[in-house]
Amino acid sequence: MAYELYYWPSIQGRGEFVRLALEDAGAAYVDVARLSEADGGGVPALMRLMQDPALEHPPYAPPFLKDGTLVISQTANILQYLGPKIGLAPAAEAGRLWAHQLQLLVTDFIKEAHDTHHPLGSSLYYEEQKPESLRYAQNFLELRLPKYLGYFERVLERNAAGAEFMVGSAATYVDTSMFQIVAGMRYAFPKAMSRTEAAVPKLIALHDRVARRPRLATYLASGRRIAFNEKGIFRRYPELDG
Amino acid sequence: MAYELYYWPSIQGRGEFVRLALEDAGAAYVDVARLSEADGGGVPALMRLMQDPALEHPPYAPPFLKDGTLVISQTANILQYLGPKIGLAPAAEAGRLWAHQLQLLVTDFIKEAHDTHHPLGSSLYYEEQKPESLRYAQNFLELRLPKYLGYFERVLERNAAGAEFMVGSAATYVDTSMFQIVAGMRYAFPKAMSRTEAAVPKLIALHDRVARRPRLATYLASGRRIAFNEKGIFRRYPELDG
Numbered sequence: 001m002a003y004e005l006y007y008w009p010s011i012q013g014r015g016e017f018v019r020l021a022l023e024d025a026g027a028a029y030v031d032v033a034r035l036s037e038a039d040g041g042g043v044p045a046l047m048r049l050m051q052d053p054a055l056e057h058p059p060y061a062p063p064f065l066k067d068g069t070l071v072i073s074q075t076a077n078i079l080q081y082l083g084p085k086i087g088l089a090p091a092a093e094a095g096r097l098w099a100h101q102l103q104l105l106v107t108d109f110i111k112e113a114h115d116t117h118h119p120l121g122s123s124l125y126y127e128e129q130k131p132e133s134l135r136y137a138q139n140f141l142e143l144r145l146p147k148y149l150g151y152f153e154r155v156l157e158r159n160a161a162g163a164e165f166m167v168g169s170a171a172t173y174v175d176t177s178m179f180q181i182v183a184g185m186r187y188a189f190p191k192a193m194s195r196t197e198a199a200v201p202k203l204i205a206l207h208d209r210v211a212r213r214p215r216l217a218t219y220l221a222s223g224r225r226i227a228f229n230e231k232g233i234f235r236r237y238p239e240l241d242g
Numbered sequence: 243m244a245y246e247l248y249y250w251p252s253i254q255g256r257g258e259f260v261r262l263a264l265e266d267a268g269a270a271y272v273d274v275a276r277l278s279e280a281d282g283g284g285v286p287a288l289m290r291l292m293q294d295p296a297l298e299h300p301p302y303a304p305p306f307l308k309d310g311t312l313v314i315s316q317t318a319n320i321l322q323y324l325g326p327k328i329g330l331a332p333a334a335e336a337g338r339l340w341a342h343q344l345q346l347l348v349t350d351f352i353k354e355a356h357d358t359h360h361p362l363g364s365s366l367y368y369e370e371q372k373p374e375s376l377r378y379a380q381n382f383l384e385l386r387l388p389k390y391l392g393y394f395e396r397v398l399e400r401n402a403a404g405a406e407f408m409v410g411s412a413a414t415y416v417d418t419s420m421f422q423i424v425a426g427m428r429y430a431f432p433k434a435m436s437r438t439e440a441a442v443p444k445l446i447a448l449h450d451r452v453a454r455r456p457r458l459a460t461y462l463a464s465g466r467r468i469a470f471n472e473k474g475i476f477r478r479y480p481e482l483d484g
Contacts, residue, residue, distance in 0.1 A: 056401070097319060
């Protein structure tokens, strides 16, 4: 049976990390909230499951994945669950823990990337926190971005199997996640990324290789890939890209 | 062989979630950075391992756990690894995914709790971001805190095995983590918590039960439990407790 992914239908957001893994693996899945309401989809379908009072393990927030009767949330947890089933995780426990550890750092990174436009809270509009966003973004782009990307570069450098993949000698969901953070940062902060990329050549090369993986290239060129926009995590506000 | 925990020696911080699980389980562990430097401990020991260029899987930041040759970081990942070994995780996969999912929400919560005093970035002092902290904290205490705690309360209400534990019918690391967020919020925001607690009676009762667990009670009364202070995640800045 196809996996059912539940995520907001108009943004890449956190759900995109799951979509990328499913697409790269060629796994059968339904992106439920992107179906029409007439077909049982849309945001109402997402809300209905999330708020179902009979659900013993309710998600706190999207994305969540339904696999039979199992409903799992938290992006990194979903990927940890899916990875071995769709051929995008290492076989041994140590490798799986390592892949998950890296994905949890991706979680940390995208929270900070998100907070460049919402440093005071998600319930306030960006327009209500513009000066604070500017200060946050400056700090993020100067100190945090090079630290995170430099760490991911170091992971590639230290991989005993070579710098082709983040973990071991085969693709995992960590590779598709690396693609996404480079792509997202290039969209949101093209100037800062052009300054930062020279220091992380292996990571950029990984991004390029992932983009050329056949199933992923097909996905990225398709209508299933939602365009970056100013409702998601990575937003292009030129005033923040100092 | 005893587990080796590496974390900053003068704060509870994220490492405390690991300490609580180890202490509750009565597991043998060494809190390495709390040993004297003469005994091979202290912050230098922590930095030495974290920055060891021979480490293929370097931690990004403390806490990290060393178990034989395995070095694991990210608090929730450490707990996921330790849980089954120390008797604080469910036996079945679905239960383990659920426990981990809840712990990842704890991760999200403590990041937001931390940001009440550092909304613009960790590299700036609190004193450099006091007005922003006030706006962040107001939003956090009014909207986010009740939403998070209300969710955890709902998890207890929906537990088919009853509201004694967060997951199933036995203690897990999620219970010790619930204890810690209630204790931390009571320390940092006593006024806001006194307003919020009435709505989450099962969660407060869980906090109280966890605190009475014999090994945990012994730990909490011992010198091993570092006192809350204004260097950690939960800081008492009365001006933020509106």
